[in-house]
Amino acid sequence: MAGRKFDARSDEDDVRVRPGRRGSRPRTRTRPSHDDAVPGLVVGVDRGRMTVRVEGDDGPVEVTAMRARELGKHGVVTGDRVRLVGDTSGRVDTLARIVVIEPRTTVLRRTADDTDPTERVVVANAELLVVVTAVADPEPHTGFLDRCLVAAFSGGLTPLLCLTKADLGSPDRLLARYAGLEVEAIAVSRDTDLDELAPRLADRVSVLVGQSGVGKSTLVNRLVPDAARATGGVSKVGKGRHTSSSAVLLDLPGGGMVIDTPGIRSFGLADTDPADVLAAFDDLAEVARDCPPLCAHTADDPDCALDDWAADGPAARGERLASFRRLVAAVGAR
Ligand SMILES: Nc1nc2c(ncn2[C@@H]2O[C@H](COP(=O)(O)OP(=O)(O)OP(=O)(O)O)[C@@H](O)[C@H]2O)c(=O)[nH]1
Numbered sequence: 279m280a281g282r283k284f285d286a287r288s289d290e291d292d293v294r295v296r297p298g299r300r301g302s303r304p305r306t307r308t309r310p311s312h313d314d315a316v317p318g319l320v321v322g323v324d325r326g327r328m329t330v331r332v333e334g335d336d337g338p339v340e341v342t343a344m345r346a347r348e349l350g351k352h353g354v355v356t357g358d359r360v361r362l363v364g365d366t367s368g369r370v371d372t373l374a375r376i377v378v379i380e381p382r383t384t385v386l387r388r389t390a391d392d393t394d395p396t397e398r399v400v401v402a403n404a405e406l407l408v409v410v411t412a413v414a415d416p417e418p419h420t421g422f423l424d425r426c427l428v429a430a431f432s433g434g435l436t437p438l439l440c441l442t443k444a445d446l447g448s449p450d451r452l453l454a455r456y457a458g459l460e461v462e463a464i465a466v467s468r469d470t471d472l473d474e475l476a477p478r479l480a481d482r483v484s485v486l487v488g489q490s491g492v493g494k495s496t497l498v499n500r501l502v503p504d505a506a507r508a509t510g511g512v513s514k515v516g517k518g519r520h521t522s523s524s525a526v527l528l529d530l531p532g533g534g535m536v537i538d539t540p541g542i543r544s545f546g547l548a549d550t551d552p553a554d555v556l557a558a559f560d561d562l563a564e565v566a567r568d569c570p571p572l573c574a575h576t577a578d579d580p581d582c583a584l585d586d587w588a589a590d591g592p593a594a595r596g597e598r599l600a601s602f603r604r605l606v607a608a609v610g611a612r
């Protein structure tokens with residue numbers, strides 16, 4: 279595949295923009311320094327306008343901001359920690375400028391599809407990726423789940439499976455598929471309490487993804503009672519002009535935040551590598567040091583060291599390897 283390949287890590291490493299870099303503009307003494315820039319948290323993005331939460335004198339205010347030209351092509355996404363200059367009062371019709379994007383601790387990336395080489399970060403700095411899937415109605419789409427897990431592992435997020443509509447069936451078959459990965463799973467239904475899930479989300483930033491109809495909006499509304507997310511496909515079918523499809527950050531009443539992602543229905547993995555997945559599993563990565571160069575660690579790689587490791591150990595190793603290889607296959611399926 280010809281063309282520019284986006285460096286999968288450039289978003290993490292190169293995101294802090296230094297003013298005057300590359301000397302493209304003469305530096306002058308009048309060039310403003312950003313020492314006085316105000317820190318903020320991006321809670322939503324809509325057509326180039328960012329909503330940024332800033333700590334004001336009387337508590338948090340929401341400031342509308344746009345990217346400063348000096349940020350170049352670096353995008354700002356929900357969850358980004360930024361620094362602002364200009365009018366940060368949050369008053370109507372004011373606009374601030376984002377001059378710094380702080381380095382990201384994690385990134386949730388996607389490509390539009392596997393053949394589209396444009397990769398974009400959609401959420402920054404979330405600790406947990408909550409993959410919401412129904413046990414039935416709609417039937418779980420395991421390909422989507424595999425891709426979510428890969429996106430989590432390669433972006434530095436901890437995945438958590440949230441199995442909704444537990445009243446409609448047993449999650450056991452689904453859990454067995456991922457058992458070897460030690461991914462935490464919590465079953466919920468709209469008629470039972472969220473006592474198991476809520477503590478996992480407390481005091482951290484979690485991003486929720488799920489395919490249409492799994493009950494994600496129903497869940498978000500229960501977690502954040504004033505979120506008013508539309509459920510049951512209402513008003514989402516027509517995608518009205520004012521329907522934002524970008525990620526939105528919401529405060530949990532007990533502390534912590536969830537980022538809802540109505541726009542994400544798939545994960546392309548064009549720029550993800552088996553090595554990105556492997557890196558998330560310390561024990562497997564250690565064993566795979568003995569693999570031949572260029573080993574993709576699939577069942578078709580003749581001398582993959584993971585085969586001997588699984589064959590020489592307890593059955594749980596075989597299960598772990600099988601689960602891992604399903605993820606690697608999701609990366610390889612282009
Ligand atoms: N049986 C059952 N149905 C549920 C449960 N939770 C949600 N539903 C129903 O599933 C349908 C989809 O719920 P939503 O919350 O809108 O799902 P969503 O994931 O936001 O999907 P979209 O609306 O397409 O974005 C609705 O008809 C809900 O009433 C549950 O725990 N059990």
Ligand SMILES: [Zn+2]
Nearest residue numbers: 569573575582
């Ligand atoms: Zn290997």
